[in-house]
Amino acid sequence: MTTAKLAGAMEAQRERLLPCVHCGFCLPACPTYNRLGDENDSPRGRLHLMQAVVEGRLDPESDAFQVHIDRCLGCRACEPVCPSGVEYGTLLELARETASTARAPDGLTRGLLTVMASRMLREILFLGGRTLRVTGLASVMVDVLGRIRFAGRLRFALAMLSATRPSVRLGQGVMADGMESQDTEIKDAHAPRVGVGSVGILRGCVQEGLYGRVNDATARTLDVNGYEVRTVTRQDCCGALHAHGGALTAARNLATRNIKAFERAGVDWVVVSAAGCGATMKEYGVLFEGDPMEERARAFSAKVRDVSELLAETGPRSGASVDCTLAYDHPCHLMHAQGISSEPLKVLEAVPGADVRVIAKADECCGGAGIYGMTHPDLGSRIGGDKIAAVRDAGADLVCTPNPGCMMQIGAGFCMEGDAQEAVHPVEVLDESYQRAGYYR
Amino acid sequence: MTQTLTSRVADRLRAIVGEDQVITNPDRLVAYESDGLTAYRVVPRAVVLPETTDQVSEVLRVMHGEGIEVVPRGAGTGLSGGALPTPDSVIVGTARMNRILSIDEQNRLAKVQPGVVNARLTEATAPYGLYYAPDPASQSTCTLGGNVAENSGGPHCLKYGVTSRYVTGLTVVMADGEVVRLGGAGLEAVHGLDLVGLFVGSEGCFGIATEIEVRLLPKVESIRTLLGIFDTMEAAGHAVTDIIGSGLMPAAVEIVDNATIVAVEASVFSAGYPVDAGAALVVEFDGTEAGLDDDADRAEQCCLSAGATKVIRATSDEERIALWKGRKKAFGAMGRIAPDLLVQDATVPRTRLPEVLARITEIGREYDLKIANVFHAGDGNLHPNILFDRQNQEELERVERASREIMTLCVSVGGTITGEHGVGVDKRAYMSLVYNEVEMDMLRSVRRVFDPDGRLNPGKVVQ
Numbered sequence: 001m002t003t004a005k006l007a008g009a010m011e012a013q014r015e016r017l018l019p020c021v022h023c024g025f026c027l028p029a030c031p032t033y034n035r036l037g038d039e040n041d042s043p044r045g046r047l048h049l050m051q052a053v054v055e056g057r058l059d060p061e062s063d064a065f066q067v068h069i070d071r072c073l074g075c076r077a078c079e080p081v082c083p084s085g086v087e088y089g090t091l092l093e094l095a096r097e098t099a100s101t102a103r104a105p106d107g108l109t110r111g112l113l114t115v116m117a118s119r120m121l122r123e124i125l126f127l128g129g130r131t132l133r134v135t136g137l138a139s140v141m142v143d144v145l146g147r148i149r150f151a152g153r154l155r156f157a158l159a160m161l162s163a164t165r166p167s168v169r170l171g172q173g174v175m176a177d178g179m180e181s182q183d184t185e186i187k188d189a190h191a192p193r194v195g196v197g198s199v200g201i202l203r204g205c206v207q208e209g210l211y212g213r214v215n216d217a218t219a220r221t222l223d224v225n226g227y228e229v230r231t232v233t234r235q236d237c238c239g240a241l242h243a244h245g246g247a248l249t250a251a252r253n254l255a256t257r258n259i260k261a262f263e264r265a266g267v268d269w270v271v272v273s274a275a276g277c278g279a280t281m282k283e284y285g286v287l288f289e290g291d292p293m294e295e296r297a298r299a300f301s302a303k304v305r306d307v308s309e310l311l312a313e314t315g316p317r318s319g320a321s322v323d324c325t326l327a328y329d330h331p332c333h334l335m336h337a338q339g340i341s342s343e344p345l346k347v348l349e350a351v352p353g354a355d356v357r358v359i360a361k362a363d364e365c366c367g368g369a370g371i372y373g374m375t376h377p378d379l380g381s382r383i384g385g386d387k388i389a390a391v392r393d394a395g396a397d398l399v400c401t402p403n404p405g406c407m408m409q410i411g412a413g414f415c416m417e418g419d420a421q422e423a424v425h426p427v428e429v430l431d432e433s434y435q436r437a438g439y440y441r
Numbered sequence: 442m443t444q445t446l447t448s449r450v451a452d453r454l455r456a457i458v459g460e461d462q463v464i465t466n467p468d469r470l471v472a473y474e475s476d477g478l479t480a481y482r483v484v485p486r487a488v489v490l491p492e493t494t495d496q497v498s499e500v501l502r503v504m505h506g507e508g509i510e511v512v513p514r515g516a517g518t519g520l521s522g523g524a525l526p527t528p529d530s531v532i533v534g535t536a537r538m539n540r541i542l543s544i545d546e547q548n549r550l551a552k553v554q555p556g557v558v559n560a561r562l563t564e565a566t567a568p569y570g571l572y573y574a575p576d577p578a579s580q581s582t583c584t585l586g587g588n589v590a591e592n593s594g595g596p597h598c599l600k601y602g603v604t605s606r607y608v609t610g611l612t613v614v615m616a617d618g619e620v621v622r623l624g625g626a627g628l629e630a631v632h633g634l635d636l637v638g639l640f641v642g643s644e645g646c647f648g649i650a651t652e653i654e655v656r657l658l659p660k661v662e663s664i665r666t667l668l669g670i671f672d673t674m675e676a677a678g679h680a681v682t683d684i685i686g687s688g689l690m691p692a693a694v695e696i697v698d699n700a701t702i703v704a705v706e707a708s709v710f711s712a713g714y715p716v717d718a719g720a721a722l723v724v725e726f727d728g729t730e731a732g733l734d735d736d737a738d739r740a741e742q743c744c745l746s747a748g749a750t751k752v753i754r755a756t757s758d759e760e761r762i763a764l765w766k767g768r769k770k771a772f773g774a775m776g777r778i779a780p781d782l783l784v785q786d787a788t789v790p791r792t793r794l795p796e797v798l799a800r801i802t803e804i805g806r807e808y809d810l811k812i813a814n815v816f817h818a819g820d821g822n823l824h825p826n827i828l829f830d831r832q833n834q835e836e837l838e839r840v841e842r843a844s845r846e847i848m849t850l851c852v853s854v855g856g857t858i859t860g861e862h863g864v865g866v867d868k869r870a871y872m873s874l875v876y877n878e879v880e881m882d883m884l885r886s887v888r889r890v891f892d893p894d895g896r897l898n899p900g901k902v903v904q
Binding site for chain 2: 019033036040065084
């Protein structure tokens with residue numbers, strides 16, 4: 001495609017770029033600007049680069065556009081602080097589409113997006129992943145590769161994989177003195193149900209492949225809280241990874257499959273336990289702007305809820321005691337992209353014995369951002385390192401955060417340092433609490 | 442036309458600050474063409490991002506030796522074009538100099554690098570029961586180095602004073618790379634001439650401050666905030682005159698007009714102002730708890746007798762913060778109305794506020810321009826925001842003519858051409874409205890003492 005055509009693609013976004021008045025309120029919210037200090041690595045600077053492409057002053061193939069658009073974590077911390085309401089996340093995806101059309105992205109990224117878009121390839125990859133994980137080979141290799149130079153990226157990938165294994169401590173270790181539940185009176189599995197409506201769960205790609213247990217916990221806890229959980233067949237990956245990478249056509253294809261699948265199921269709510277997927281699905285309407293599918297996409301988006309939203313609405317029902325301390329971190333795609341921060345904490349409040357400590361700078365990105373740790377090893381490990389330090393300062397038994405990418409990133413950070421710290425999703429904690437209360441018997 | 446830096450000079454700079462901290466690729470320099478005032482755009486030759494006083498000194502030594510102009514830049518949020526590059530300049534940015542060096546709880550002093558964000562200093566000193574008083578509307582992002590350069594004010598400067606009242610010491614790198622220490626240890630200018638006072642507000646023309654010592658204040662005990670709603674701007678102006686005239690000492694008195702209210706309410710920072718009001722007046726009192734309610738009652742009475750249709754009191758901290766948010770984020774919210782805006786800054790005697798406001802409205806009408814007013818009414822500091830689209834050349838010219846007329850108006854009633862944003866490039870043309878030739882020569886002479894070759898932030902303030 002010619003430069004002029006690409007600039008034309010951005011030109012269509014002129015209306016979205018105009019509200020930026022260059023006030024700079026976004027600068028301190030940006031993890032890359034805070035660490036690098038270069039205007040080009042700030043939201044305002046990146047918007048300036050996009051504008052320069054629109055104005056024909058900058059070639060989308062240029063290093064400046066490619067490098068700085070790519071270096072963005074996509075955490076969207078700049079959005080809530082923007083007084084003009086610039087839709088940065090949407091603009092970034094479109095800029096990435098322009099950038100990747102001008103110059104093909106690296107093989108690793110392309111390969112990953114291809115695999116995630118195909119159910120079959122995905123299943124093979126995750127089967128392999130689970131095998132490495134269950135045999136303990138992944139963590140052994142993290143150890144071994146630590147002694148080999150230039151093995152950094154592979155080692156990090158294996159650390160991420162290793163970090164996805166089920167928490168041992170949540171299942172058994174965290175209970176004080178190994179006691180049984182103290183709340184013996186909570187045994188009635190069929191207490192008043194307050195949740196209203198039917199839900200279908202988006203099982204996702206990584207979430208289903210490596211965190212199937214979180215999806216299962218989502219189904220069980222919603223059921224206990226009165227929601228009618230229905231199975232939704234022929235659903236697919238939500239397309240978030242593709243959209244974030246600028247592969248918008250692939251994202252639309254996946255989105256179309258999901259819209260159709262959930263329409264067929266006729267559920268009231270589309271529930272998701274991965275913050276990144278939720279953010280993307282809530283914006284399917286924007287993804288299909290000007291497309292015949294737009295109206296259906298908007299109707300779909302209006303039904304999307306993070307699991308914590310539905311649970312928080314019902315209370316949720318309290319379970320048995322799980323004595324543990326949790327270091328809670330806000331996923332960017334929950335807090336900044338969806339404006340959800342108190343709901344997951346409310347879910348954890350329903351677990352007696354759980355002492356939740358929101359870590360310092362919990363509103364800052366952990367550096368997960370897809371496979372940022374592999375595509376930007378230096379900066380990614382600096383951002384991740386700061387998060388690990390903040391988690392350590394909280395001095396908790398477990399890390400708790402409701403997004404697979406963040407769970408993997410933080411878990412991997414600890415794994416690389418030989419620390420056995422585990423990361424769990426809030427519904428896993430609630431699920432454990434319900435399990436102990438005997439709600440599932 | 443911008444000339445790229447020779448690789449020899451670029452290599453010398455890289456040897457000082459590191460490979461990635463020197464930007465010479467023209468595509469990567471585009472983002473530095475403007476600060477918060479986008480009506481002016483000039484791409485610099487290079488950008489250097491040092492981290493220490495020594496690095497700044499060595500960088501300026503190289504620049505001095507090569508005869509290259511230097512433009513200092515903080516967060517790039519200034520509204521008078523103070524960080525606008527010249528085509529031959531190299532920007533020295535302080536974004537990486539963002540460490541708080543020390544907090545002296547006993548003496549209520551802090552020492553910071555220039556790239557520390559204003560609000561972060563208050564956050565960091567809060568555990569000691571202290572805070573940093575000057576609070577520019579951009580305090581969540583602007584840096585203390587920029588505050589020193591512009592002698593920044595803010596809503597609460599009505600009672601607490603502007604930046605110059607809080608800076609007690611500076612480490613400054615001069616144009617030739619020489620490092621000097623002015624004041625310090627909270628002593629200000631007790632010995633000899635007040636060089637710290639002279640430096641604060643020098644708009645990057647005297648040197649680059651690399652360490653800043655500031656005075657902190659103990660946190661206020663209690664706050665009362667009122668919001669008065671008025672049908673007209675004139676009535677709100679009268680209320681301000683009455684409040685100050687009655688002997689009250691508010692911490693802040695702010696006015697926003699209808700156009701601003703509409704923009705803010707449409708943004709994510711909606712503060713709950715009624716969108717059909719002609720003007721909203723925010724009055725805040727702070728201090729010890731005793732007496733605060735009386736002050737608030739009297740101010741409420743002033744509002745009502747000036748014609749307020751409604752007076753609301755913030756009853757919780759959240760309400761108070763939301764109310765201020767609407768005022769403080771007004772600039773960004775303007776993006777909702779027009780693609781570009783020029784935030785003007787001028788000061789008039791408080792008693793002349795109502796007539797000046799009425800005349801500004803007329804000027805807007807005469808030039809067919811949308812003007813939204815936000816300002817620190819307590820000290821007569823106006824911020825008429827002129828909305829425009831820079832793609833429209835003809836409109837841009839009308840903006841310039843209207844600006845000049847507003848400035849002339851303010852000076853003619855006994856006011857001046859800036860309250861807190863500095864002169865930069867935007868107000869340079871208006872300097873002759875307030876200074877005669879003798880006075881202008883004095884300014885130039887002082888500048889030459891610090892920078893004999895005129896290479897530091899050239900073209901700013903005075904030619």
